[in-house]
Structure formats: structure tokens, C-alpha cells
Amino acid sequence: MDNIDKAKKLLADAEVVIVTAGNGMAQIEGLDILAQEKFDQEFPTIAQKYDVHTIGDALDKKLTSWQEQWLFWSQLVQKYSLSYQPSKTMRQLKQLIGKKEYFIATSTFGHFFETAGFNKNRIFNAFGDWTKMQCSSGINHGLEDDRAVVAEFAAKNAADANLVPKCKVCGQPMELQMPLNEHFYPDTDANTRFRWFLTGNEDKRVVFLELGVDDTSPQLLEPIVQLVQQFPQWSYVAADLEEELLPDNLQDRSAAVGNGAAALIADLVQK
Ligand SMILES: [Zn+2]
Structure with missing residues (x-):
């Protein structure tokens, strides 16, 4: 056999x-987080500013502001998950x-x-799961769905500080629920x-x-x-x-x- x-x-x-x-x-x-071929073309601003050339490397990088971070995350989640x-x-x-x-x-x-x-x-x-978000404070304040936030950022296509989601418990910015730093839940x-x-x-x-x-x-x-x-x-x-x-x-x-x-x-x- x-x-x-x-x-x-x-x-x-x-x-x-x-x-x-x-x-x-x-x-x-x-979704190929290690692929180099398309990243610079699809995310030219991030590629140039942070010298990252794969989705994996870009996810590891802390961007300078929460609004820039969420705009980029939203573009990724929109492209690879909401349109999946x-x-x-x-x-x-x-x-x-x-x-x-x-x-x-x-x-x-x-x-x-x-x-x-x-x-x-x-x-x-x-x-x-990057369609979910967690509190960035370092304390586990629960998981929330981020798809509405993603859709808003993607529709506006701008790093708008007012759209950055905040924790309902402590008011700190939310982040993707992924092992991007030492506090992943x-x-x-x-x-x-x-x-x-x-x-x-x-x-x-x-x-x-x-x-x-x-x-x-x-x-x-x-x-x-x-x-x-x-x-x-x-x-x-x-x-x-x-x-x-x-x-x-x-x-x-x-x-x-x-x-x-x-x-x-x-x-x-x-x-
Ligand atoms: Zn919190």
C-alpha cells in the first residue's frame, strides 16, 4: 500500500x-508572511519608512504611532481576512x-x-487571531472583535487617531491578538x-x-x-x-x- x-x-x-x-x-x-516579492509594492510607505520587506517583519516592527499601526494592521486584515x-x-x-x-x-x-x-x-x-484585539496595557482585559475597526480604517484609508480602538476597561489602545510582544493572551x-x-x-x-x-x-x-x-x-x-x-x-x-x-x-x- x-x-x-x-x-x-x-x-x-x-x-x-x-x-x-x-x-x-x-x-x-x-497569506505568506515570509514572501518578499509583493510587499514593497503593496505597502510602499511601510517598506520604505521601516525597511521591512515581508509581512512577518512588518508585524514585528512597532510603528511610531497607534494610528499608523492600526491603519497598517487594518490594511492587512482587510486584504487577507475580510476579503478572504x-x-x-x-x-x-x-x-x-x-x-x-x-x-x-x-x-x-x-x-x-x-x-x-x-x-x-x-x-x-x-x-x-488578527480579527480579534486585546488590551495593550500588559493586563488581560479580554478579547474583542476588531473587524468593524478594520473596516472603518480601511474605508477611510488614513491614520486617524480618533479611530484607534481603546480598551473598555482601562482606556489604553487595543492591539491585535497575536504574539507580537511579551504580552500575548x-x-x-x-x-x-x-x-x-x-x-x-x-x-x-x-x-x-x-x-x-x-x-x-x-x-x-x-x-x-x-x-x-x-x-x-x-x-x-x-x-x-x-x-x-x-x-x-x-x-x-x-x-x-x-x-x-x-x-x-x-x-x-x-x-
Ligand atoms: Zn485595558
């Missing part, structure tokens, strides 16, 4: 699917999961799975739901489906493989790994295909 057939069988036999989706999946959905259309791969993934129970743990922060119609209570955004409710989901499915036939996980989110790789090793009913299908990288005791219940998420999902949906 080749690995695709093995992956198909593991999927077909599974009662539960847990998707781990990383940077490669974000790229498929149109699910890719063919995303639509095929939905089809593949069908009516099975699922959970999605992802380092993609573009709100892609929610927009594609997956249940938001079955998604843990490990690296945050992960969604602990979603994390708890994920842990409960794992615990509740220890005895079920669970298949983990790794899609586009790479070095940018090691949390979704090694610890997940170790977790699968602990439960004999669980299996692992990897889009981006080669078989020899998986531990020996997983060989008979894993399929590492190594040709990327788009190719794997396309193969898996074919009967």
Missing part, C-alpha cells in the same frame, strides 16, 4: 479528525471531514477556518475546549491530519506526534513530513506523504 492509500484508509476508518494547520496552510489561503475566499483545498478539507467530529489547532491567525464555515468552538488559534477558553476534546476522545479512532506545519510553529509538530504515540487508537497523517521522520512505533498507524497540504487533500477527497 502506498502512503496515499494508507492515509485514505486511516481517514476512512477514523471517527474523529484533528487538523493541525500551520504556515503552509496560510500560504494556500493566500476559501481556497479549493479548504473547501475539499471541509468535504473530507464531512460529518465526522473534528477539532482544528492552527497557528494560522487569519480566521480562515471560521470564515470557511468550520465551527468556531472547534478551533484553537494557537498564535491568536492566547484564547484560554479555546485551549481548554481543545484539551477536553482530546481527553474525551482518548478511546476513539482519532486521525491527526498535519497540514502545512513547519518550523514556524514547532508547538504543532513534535508535541502532537508524542501525543499520538501515547494512544494506540490514534493515527497520524502528515502532508509535509517524510515517513522516516516519524517514530518507529507510529509506522503502522501513520502515513507521511510529504507532498504538501494541497496535494494531499486533493488526493484524499478522490474516492
Whole structure:
């Protein structure tokens, strides 16, 4: 049996699917934080002023004012998330999961799975979600939706200080809910739901489906493989790994295909 057939069988036999989706999946959905080709053209002012040439580097940079910061964030969120259309791969993934129970743990922060119609209570955004905002004071004052703010900034297309969102508790400016500085507040409710989901499915036939996980989110790789090793009913299908990288005791219940998420999902949906 080749690995695709093995992956198909593991999927077909599974009662539960847990998707781990990383940077490669974000790229498929149109957001490549490491790409240099288009950044200078799309964000010439930021590129020139701050000497940054990728979205990742620009997100790491603290811009000089909150209004400039929010204008830039809004342009990003508007372009990559509010105008987002699910890719063919995303639509095929939905089809593949069908009516099975699922959970999605992802380092993609573009709100892609929610927009594609997956249940938001079955998604843990490990690296945050940039359609949400948190207080910048260093104290956790809760999460809020930022999409109305984004739409306002994007419509006005100006660094307007009056549009900068403020914390309802302490009045400090809000910031994107992403690990951009030392005070990032992960969604602990979603994390708890994920842990409960794992615990509740220890005895079920669970298949983990790794899609586009790479070095940018090691949390979704090694610890997940170790977790699968602990439960004999669980299996692992990897889009981006080669078989020899998986531990020996997983060989008979894993399929590492190594040709990327788009190719794997396309193969898996074919009967
Ligand atoms: Zn606050």
C-alpha cells in the first residue's frame, strides 16, 4: 500500500479528525508572511519608512504611532481576512471531514477556518487571531472583535487617531491578538475546549491530519506526534513530513506523504 492509500484508509476508518494547520496552510489561503516579492509594492510607505520587506517583519516592527499601526494592521486584515475566499483545498478539507467530529489547532491567525464555515468552538488559534484585539496595557482585559475597526480604517484609508480602538476597561489602545510582544493572551477558553476534546476522545479512532506545519510553529509538530504515540487508537497523517521522520512505533498507524497540504487533500477527497 502506498502512503496515499494508507492515509485514505486511516481517514476512512477514523471517527474523529484533528487538523493541525500551520504556515503552509496560510500560504494556500493566500497569506505568506515570509514572501518578499509583493510587499514593497503593496505597502510602499511601510517598506520604505521601516525597511521591512515581508509581512512577518512588518508585524514585528512597532510603528511610531497607534494610528499608523492600526491603519497598517487594518490594511492587512482587510486584504487577507475580510476579503478572504476559501481556497479549493479548504473547501475539499471541509468535504473530507464531512460529518465526522473534528477539532482544528492552527497557528494560522487569519480566521480562515471560521470564515470557511468550520465551527468556531472547534478551533484553537494557537498564535491568536488578527480579527480579534486585546488590551495593550500588559493586563488581560479580554478579547474583542476588531473587524468593524478594520473596516472603518480601511474605508477611510488614513491614520486617524480618533479611530484607534481603546480598551473598555482601562482606556489604553487595543492591539491585535497575536504574539507580537511579551504580552500575548492566547484564547484560554479555546485551549481548554481543545484539551477536553482530546481527553474525551482518548478511546476513539482519532486521525491527526498535519497540514502545512513547519518550523514556524514547532508547538504543532513534535508535541502532537508524542501525543499520538501515547494512544494506540490514534493515527497520524502528515502532508509535509517524510515517513522516516516519524517514530518507529507510529509506522503502522501513520502515513507521511510529504507532498504538501494541497496535494494531499486533493488526493484524499478522490474516492
Ligand atoms: Zn485595558
